[in-house]
Amino acid sequence: MASVSTPARRAAAGSRRAGFRRAAATDRRRSGGAGWLFATPFLVFFTLFLIVPIGIGLWMSFTDASLTGHGDNALVGLDNYSEAFGDSQVWQTLGNTVWFTVLTTVPLVLVALAMALLVYTGMPGQWLWRLAFFASHLLPVAVVYQIWSMLFQPDRGMLNGLLKIFGIDGIGWLTDEKYAMWSIALVTLWWTVGFNFLLYLAALQAIPDHLYEAAALDGAGAWRRLWSVTLPQLRRTTGLIAVLQVMASLKVFDQIYLLTKGGPNGSTRPILEYIYDTGFTNYRLGYASAVSYVFFGLIIILSIAQLKIFSRRED
Amino acid sequence: MTTETLSPRTPGKPRSTMPREVVRRRRYGGPVWHPSLGTGPLPRVLTLLALALLTVVWLVPFGWGVDTSFKSEVDASASGVDWIPKAGFTLDAYRTIFGQGNLPVWAVNSVVIAVCVTAITVAISAMAAYAFSRTLFRGRRVLFAVTVASIMVPPQILIVPLFRQMLAMNLVDTYAAVILPQVVAPAMVFILKKFFDGIPRELEEAARIDGAGSFRVFWSVVLPLSRPILAAVAIFVFINTWNNFLWPFISTSDPQLMTLPVGLSTVKDSTGLRNAQESAASILGSIPLLIVFMMFQRQIVKSVATTGLGGQ
Numbered sequence: 001m002a003s004v005s006t007p008a009r010r011a012a013a014g015s016r017r018a019g020f021r022r023a024a025a026t027d028r029r030r031s032g033g034a035g036w037l038f039a040t041p042f043l044v045f046f047t048l049f050l051i052v053p054i055g056i057g058l059w060m061s062f063t064d065a066s067l068t069g070h071g072d073n074a075l076v077g078l079d080n081y082s083e084a085f086g087d088s089q090v091w092q093t094l095g096n097t098v099w100f101t102v103l104t105t106v107p108l109v110l111v112a113l114a115m116a117l118l119v120y121t122g123m124p125g126q127w128l129w130r131l132a133f134f135a136s137h138l139l140p141v142a143v144v145y146q147i148w149s150m151l152f153q154p155d156r157g158m159l160n161g162l163l164k165i166f167g168i169d170g171i172g173w174l175t176d177e178k179y180a181m182w183s184i185a186l187v188t189l190w191w192t193v194g195f196n197f198l199l200y201l202a203a204l205q206a207i208p209d210h211l212y213e214a215a216a217l218d219g220a221g222a223w224r225r226l227w228s229v230t231l232p233q234l235r236r237t238t239g240l241i242a243v244l245q246v247m248a249s250l251k252v253f254d255q256i257y258l259l260t261k262g263g264p265n266g267s268t269r270p271i272l273e274y275i276y277d278t279g280f281t282n283y284r285l286g287y288a289s290a291v292s293y294v295f296f297g298l299i300i301i302l303s304i305a306q307l308k309i310f311s312r313r314e315d
Numbered sequence: 316m317t318t319e320t321l322s323p324r325t326p327g328k329p330r331s332t333m334p335r336e337v338v339r340r341r342r343y344g345g346p347v348w349h350p351s352l353g354t355g356p357l358p359r360v361l362t363l364l365a366l367a368l369l370t371v372v373w374l375v376p377f378g379w380g381v382d383t384s385f386k387s388e389v390d391a392s393a394s395g396v397d398w399i400p401k402a403g404f405t406l407d408a409y410r411t412i413f414g415q416g417n418l419p420v421w422a423v424n425s426v427v428i429a430v431c432v433t434a435i436t437v438a439i440s441a442m443a444a445y446a447f448s449r450t451l452f453r454g455r456r457v458l459f460a461v462t463v464a465s466i467m468v469p470p471q472i473l474i475v476p477l478f479r480q481m482l483a484m485n486l487v488d489t490y491a492a493v494i495l496p497q498v499v500a501p502a503m504v505f506i507l508k509k510f511f512d513g514i515p516r517e518l519e520e521a522a523r524i525d526g527a528g529s530f531r532v533f534w535s536v537v538l539p540l541s542r543p544i545l546a547a548v549a550i551f552v553f554i555n556t557w558n559n560f561l562w563p564f565i566s567t568s569d570p571q572l573m574t575l576p577v578g579l580s581t582v583k584d585s586t587g588l589r590n591a592q593e594s595a596a597s598i599l600g601s602i603p604l605l606i607v608f609m610m611f612q613r614q615i616v617k618s619v620a621t622t623g624l625g626g627q
Contacts, residue, residue, distance in 0.1 A: 046462065119366070129370060142577070
C-alpha cells in the first residue's frame with residue numbers, strides 16, 4: 001500500500017519515466033476496459049433511476065395513465081399539456097411557489113450573511129454560535145413541523161402568548177390566508193439558513209488577509225474595509241448562494257405539506273404539492289407527469305437564464 | 316505566502332510594518348477587518364449582543380420543544396408561555412413513547428437506510444469519478460456531460476415515474492425501494508471528479524510502473540489521497556438521506572419500514588393534546604444528527620463548504 005509513495009521509489013520512477021513512456025501509453029489504451037468497469041455501477045443506477053424515470057415520465061405525460069387501473073394507458077397526445085396550461089390550479093400553485101421563493105430568498109441570503117459576518121469577528125464562543133445557527137438545518141422536517149405547529153397554535157401557542165403580553169391580539173399564523181405564507185417563510189428561514197451561513201463563513205475564511213492589511217495600511221477604517229474588501233470578495237459566493245436558494249425554494253414541498261397541507265384555501269399550496277395531489281390522491285399519473293414537465297421546463301429556462309447572467313458578469 | 320509570513324502564530328517573523336490595531340486583533344485571534352471591532356469596547360459589546368440575540372431567537376423554538384417534552388400532557392397543552400410547568404417536570408412522555416411507539420423501529424430503519432445509501436453512493440460515485448477523471452474509454456466525454464447536466468433535474472419530478480417503476484418491479488414497501496433511487500448522486504460524481512483531476516499524475520504513473528493495475532492504483536493511491544473529500548461527500552450524503560422526506564414517505568406505507576422523519580410525521584395529530592409525547596419523539600428523532608454534528612463540527616463545516624455546489 002505505502003510502497004508506492006516512498007521517496008526513493010518516486011525518484012527512481014521519475015528518472016525512468018521517459019523510457020517508460022511507451023509502456024504508459026499502452027497502459028492507458030488498455031485502461032479503456034477498466035474505465036468502463038469503474039463507471040458501470042454508477043451508470044447502471046444512473047440509467048435505472050434517473051434516465052429511465054425521465055423517459056417514463058415523459059411518455060406518461062402523453063397518456064391518461066392512472067395509479068389504479070390497468071390497461072388505461074391510452075395515448076392522449078398533447079391533451080395533458082393543453083389541460084395544464086389552461087388549468088387555473090397550475091397557475092395558482094405556480095404563483096404560490098414563486099411568491100414563496102421571493103419571500104424566502106432575500107432573507108435567507110441577508111440573514112445568513114449577517115450571521116457569518118458576526119461569527120467571523122472571532123468573538124469567543126464560536127462553537128456555540130455555529131451550533132445555534134446551523135443545528136436547525138439538521139432537524140428532520142417532521143421535527144420542524146412538530147415544534148412550529150406548537151408555536152403557531154392559535155389559542156395555546158407560544159407566539160400568540162407572546163403577542164398577548166404586548167397587548168396585541170393573536171393571529172391565525174397558519175389559518176389566516178393573509179399570514180400563512182409568511183409564517184411558512186419564517187419557518188423556512190429558521191430551518192435552512194444554517195446552510196447558507198456555513199457557505200458564507202467558508203467564503204469569509206478564504207479571503208486573503210493581505211487584502212485587509214493593504215487596506216489598513218492605506219488607512220481604511222473598519223467599515224470601509226467591510227464595504228471595499230469583504231463584500232466585493234463575497235460577490236461570487238452571494239451569486240452562488242442566491243442561485244442555490246432560488247432552486248431550493250422552487251422545490252418547496254415538505255414543510256408546507258406538513259404545516260398547512262397547502263391551505264388555507266389553497267393559499268400556500270406549491271406546484272409540487274399539486275403534482276403530488278393530482279398523482280397520488282386523484283390517481284391521475286399522466287396529468288401529474290405533464291405538470292411536472294411544465295415545471296421542469298420552467299426550472300431549465302431559469303437555470304439557463306441564471307447561467308447567462310453569471311457568465312456575462314464574469315467577463 | 317504573504318499571509319503565512321505575517322501570521323502572528325509564526326514566532327520570530329517581523330510585524331513592525333503593520334498598524335498597531337491590526338497587530339492587536341491578530342494577536343487576539345480575530346480577523347482584522349470587522350466594523351464592530353473598530354474602536355473600543357462598545358462595538359464589541361454590540362457584536363456580542365447581536366450574536367446573543369440571534370442565538371436566542373434560533374434556539375428558543377428548539378428549546379421550547381425540549382421543554383414541552385418534559386411536561387405533563389396537561390401542562391403541555393395549556394395556553395401561555397410558561398417554561399416551568401405547574402405540575403413540575405416529568406419523564407412521562409418519554410416513558411410512553413418507549414412503551415408503545417414504533418420509534419426504535421424507525422430509528423433502526425433510518426440508520427440502516429442512511430448507512431446503505433451513504434456507502435453505496437460514495438463507492439459508486441468515487442469509482443465513476445475516477446473513470447471520468449483518469450481513464451480513457453469510448454463515450455467518456457458524452458457520459459460525463461450527461462451526468463453533469465442531470466444535476467439540474469429536480470428529483471421531485473421523478474417521483475411519479477419512480478413510484479410506477481417500483482410498482483412494476485414489485486419493490487414498493489421494501490428497503491430496496493427506499494434505498495436504490497437515492498444512491499444516484501451526479502453532483503457528488505462531479506465534485507469527486509474535480510478533486511481527482513487535481514491529484515498529480517506522477518504518483519499514479521509511479522505505481523503503474525511498479526506493476527499496479529487500475530484497481531490497485533485506485534485503491535492504494537487515489538483513495539488514500541482523497542480521504543478529506545470522501546469524508547465530506549459521505550457526511551453530506553448521510554445528512555441528506557437521514558432527513559429525506561418525500562421519497563421515503565411515498566415509497567413506504569408499512570410503519571415497520573418507515574424512517575424517523577416519515578414515522579414522526581404520521582403520529583402527529585392536529586389537536587395538540589399529545590404535545591409532550593410528540594415533542595419527546597421529535598427530540599429523540601433529532602438527537603442522532605445533533606450528536607454527529609457536535610462530534611464532527613469541523614468536518615461538517617468543511618463539507619458544506621466543499622460540496623456546497625451540490626445543492627441541498
